[in-house]
Amino acid sequence: MNNTKALDFIKKNTMIIVLVIVLGFFSWRTGGAILLPMNVSNLISQNAYVFILATGMLLCILTGGNIDLSVGSVVCFVGAIGATLMVNLDVPVWLTIIIMVLIGTAIGAFQGFWIAFVRIPPFITTLAGMLAFRGLSNVVLNGLTVSIKDETTFVNLFGGGADCYVHDVLGGNGINLTCLVCGILAAALFVILQFVTRVNRKxxxxxxxxxxxxxxxxxxxxGVVILFAYKLAQHKGIPTVLIWVLVVVLVYGYITQNTTVGRHFYAVGGNEKATKLSGINTNKVYFLAYTNMGFLAALAAMVTIARLTSAQPTYGQNYEMDAIGSCFIGGASAYGGIGTVPGVIVGAVLMGVINLGMSLMGVDANMQKVVKGAVLLAAVIFDVVSKRGGKMIVKN
Known part of the structure; x- marks a missing residue:
């Protein structure tokens, strides 16, 4: 019985265990460089778009293994419009942000309409979007780069400037006490909430x-939360982009686990026909998933152009692959109906650690793609085989 419980524990936390092993491996191979405070902070900044897009992609995948191939191009297109408005047309920053959000959401709703109500396959609809919005990005930018370095309010707000960190209001000497205290409070709050949830379930x-x-x-x-906060505190503190990521993770984590709308996504992915017969508007669920994906793509666009302090026609390439890979590595089922926001974040962190670790080791960029592809395939194989009770079935 104890062995069974141990195996169940390992199965439920496989990716967390893998993440710890991978982090330990790269820490050994890089002489601990991957755990330096600056690299820990860079891990968040460089992968913020993955956390945001993967959270939205999860909702699409939950509806039946569907994906959105257009998000990278939408990020580029929305970012191009935002940079053009701020730099070339002198539109105020706050108005530009609103316009970017509206455009991203409108794109998601447009694609969601064809997927949900006309029932065009998501793969085809979003593939068309990927091509169209990549082309439109070139049209908006005229194939050129638009720099937004002078738009300091926008850059700092979305985590791309020198002042894009939460200031230490507690006056730490050599260490950001505000960051450290926030980490300890977050850990304590998490434990309390988990205990309350456990008591209520019992x-x-x-x-x-x-x-x-x-x-x-x-x-x-x-331990991980406090160590993470300590590492950030040793650098410059809490990056503002981390606040955006935390807001997205907490809001969507709550929606998927504690609301009726969230349960509808799981229901559609589990059995769409039964869900429809139970009175749930499945078309609306599909529409919400893709409209939301457009909204989060707009947020990812802001984070991207703020970090890179510019907009280019090439931005956003392979973003959709990073988001999809993070979802499947994080435990989302390729058939839909299974997956959690925390799991997706673990998958995104694992991908980020692999990228950063291989970069510090000087691994060739092409080999990095090979490794990420192998990790993704292994995660999906594990998902499929585990659903068959551990049996590998080969059909002739």
Missing amino acids: KHGYDTEPLWTFVIKMVVIV
Whole structure:
């Protein structure tokens, strides 16, 4: 029985275990360089767009393994419009932000309409969007680069400037105490909420994981959060882009796990016909998934052009692949109906650690793509095989 529980624990936390192993490997191979405060901060800044896009991609995948291939091009297009408005047309920053959000959401709604109500396959619809919006990005920018370095308010707000960190209001000497205190408070709040949830589940007769696995998980998570906060505190503190990522993760984590709308995404992916017969408007669920994807693509566009302080026709390439890969590596099912926001974030962090680790080791860029492809394939194989009870079935 104990062996069974141990195996279940390992199965449920496979990607977390893999992340720890991979991080340990790169820490060994880079002489600890990957854990330097600056690199930990860079890991967040360089992969912020992945966290944001992967969260939205999860909702699309939950509806039945569907994906959005257009997000990279939409990021580029929305970013191109934003840079053009601010730099060439002198549109105020706050108005530009609103316009970018509206355009991204409108693009998502446009594609969602064809997918949800006309039932054009998502692959075809978003493939068309990927081509169209990449071309439109070139049209808007005339094939040129538009620099937004002078737009300091926008750049700092979305995490691309020298002042894009939360200032230390506690006056730490050599270490950002505000960042460290926030990390400790976040860890404490997480533990309290988890204990409350566990007590409520027991009170209502729901199954709960064994106490020993619960305690181990809490200790590990608290340790990681505090260590992460300490590393950031040793650099410059909390990057403003991390706040955007946390808002997205917390909001969508709550929506998917604690709201009726969130349960509808899982229901559609589990069995669309049964969901429709139960009175749920499945067309609306598809429409919401892709409209939301457009909204988050707009946010990712702001983060991208702020970090790079410019807009170029080549931005956003392979962003969709990073988002999709993070979802599947993080435990989302290729068939839909299964996946969580925390799992997706673990997948995104794993991809980011692999990228950063191989870059520090000087691995060729082409080989980095090979490794990421192998990791993605392994994650999907694990998902498929585990659903068959661990049996590899080869059909003739």
